[in-house]
Amino acid sequence: xxxxxxxxxxxxxxxxxxxxxxxxxxxxxxxxxxxxxxxxxxxxxxxxxxxxxxxxxxxxxxxxxxxxxxxxxxxxxxxxxxxxxxxxxxxxxxxxxxxxxxxxxxxxxxxxxxxxxxxxxxxxxxxxxxxxxxxxxxxxxxxxxxxxxxxxxxxxxxxxxxxxxxxxxxxxxxxxxxxxxxxxxxxxxxxxxxxxxxxxxxxxxxxxxxxxxxxxxxxxxxxxxxxxxxxxxxxxxxxxxxxxxxxxxxxxxxxxxxx
Numbered sequence: 406x407x408x409x410x411x412x413x414x415x416x417x418x419x420x421x422x423x424x425x426x427x428x429x430x431x432x433x434x435x436x437x438x439x440x441x442x443x444x445x446x447x448x449x450x451x452x453x454x455x456x457x458x459x460x461x462x463x464x465x466x467x468x469x470x471x472x473x474x475x476x477x478x479x480x481x482x483x484x485x486x487x488x489x490x491x492x493x494x495x496x497x498x499x500x501x502x503x504x505x506x507x508x509x510x511x512x513x514x515x516x517x518x519x520x521x522x523x524x525x526x527x528x529x530x531x532x533x534x535x536x537x538x539x540x541x542x543x544x545x546x547x548x549x550x551x552x553x554x555x556x557x558x559x560x561x562x563x564x565x566x567x568x569x570x571x572x573x574x575x576x577x578x579x580x581x582x583x584x585x586x587x588x589x590x591x592x593x594x595x596x597x598x599x600x601x602x603x604x605x606x607x608x609x610x611x612x613x614x615x616x617x618x619x620x621x622x623x624x625x626x627x628x629x630x631x632x633x634x635x636x637x638x639x640x641x642x643x644x645x646x647x648x649x650x651x652x653x654x655x656x657x658x659x660x661x662x663x664x
Contacts, residue, residue, distance in 0.1 A: 412439030412500040412524055415493045418467065419482050419506035420448035420458055423529060423547065428461045430550040431528060435503055438526060438543075443493060445470050447482035483510050490514055494521055501525060504541070507533040515540035527621075544622040585628050590642050592616060592623075597643070597662050606646065609633060609658040634658060 416435060435441055444467045448455050451473070462469055472485040486504075493499055501524030504511050508529075515525045515537065527533070527541035531548055538544040596615045600607035613633050616623050630636040637643050637660055644661045 413442045413498065414439040414501050414503050414526070415443040415490070415499045416441045416445070416467075416503040416505065417486050417490060418444075418446040419486060419504075419508060419511070420446050420455055421482055422506045422508045425458045425461050427547065427550050428465055428467075431505070431547070432465055434528075434545060434550060435526070438524075439501065441503070442499060444468060445489065447472050447485050447489075449473055483508070486511070487514050490518065494518060494523065499523070503528060505529065506537075509534035509537045512537045512540045538622045541621050543617060545624065546622065546627065549624060549626045585636075585640065589628075590640060592620060593637070593640075594642060594662050597660055601661065605661045606659040607661070609637070609660055612660055 414435060416432075432441065432444075444465070446458070446462065446467045447470045448458075450469055450471050458469075461467070470485060470489070472482050486506075490502060490504075493502075502515075502518050503526045504515060505528045511527075512534075515527065518525050519540070519542065525541045527537060527544040529537070529544070529547065531546050533544070533546075593612075593616065596612055596619065597605070597607045599615060600611050625631065625633050625636040628636060630639070634645070638645055642663055644663050646659045646661070647656045648659065649656055
């Protein structure tokens with residue numbers, strides 16, 4: 406669900422608060438939203454505990470920024486990342502930032518960047534505190550990216566439609582539908598009500614946008630679905646109408662609450 410236009414992005418990584426595994430998958434995810442024109446990673450590179458990062462830096466052309474740990478037990482990267490972020494902001498060379506961390510200390514930075522008109526994408530683990538998540542335009546969990554590595558082992562073909570469209574292959578939901586709780590259904594229902602026309606129909610693209618504004622970490626992949634549409638179709642609370650337009654049989658999808 407791409408709600409952010411193609412952007413020039415500054416990617417700033419807190420190596421002390423994110424895993425080094427699947428960084429390549431992370432950058433593939435970032436390219437859905439824009440081009441990472443700046444890629445920097447921060448930590449004390451003299452520490453042996455970050456040795457596993459070095460290969461990752463070379464493979465992904467990330468610039469390491471040395472930040473000594475002046476005080477034991479303190480995260481040394483926070484101030485360096487914040488200073489660099491403000492320098493990049495005032496350079497006027499980017500449209501948005503991707504802050505890669507699970508640390509709530511970057512909440513104020515994300516808020517300040519958005520105040521300046523920047524789009525802010527956060528990436529971190531599920532342990533990330535809520536304040537940092539809600540300070541971003543969109544927040545993506547590392548755990549999602551890890552699961553996508555194995556998605557090719559869990560696919561079922563979708564039957565070809567009667568209009569001879571090419572068959573599509575969708576990933577099977579890897580998690581139980583029990584994860585789809587009443588709060589999620591209520592979020593979708595309320596959003597359909599907010600957008601619905603006189604007959605209660607809401608355009609799926611607009612629905613995805615407003616849900617993301619209300620809950621920045623919303624992602625169908627959190628519930629085992631690759632896209633928004635199969636998630637909606639799995640729920641009995643909604644009616645889906647796929648309407649063909651006159652041009653190239655393009656379908657516009659609308660959603661309505663089932664009363």
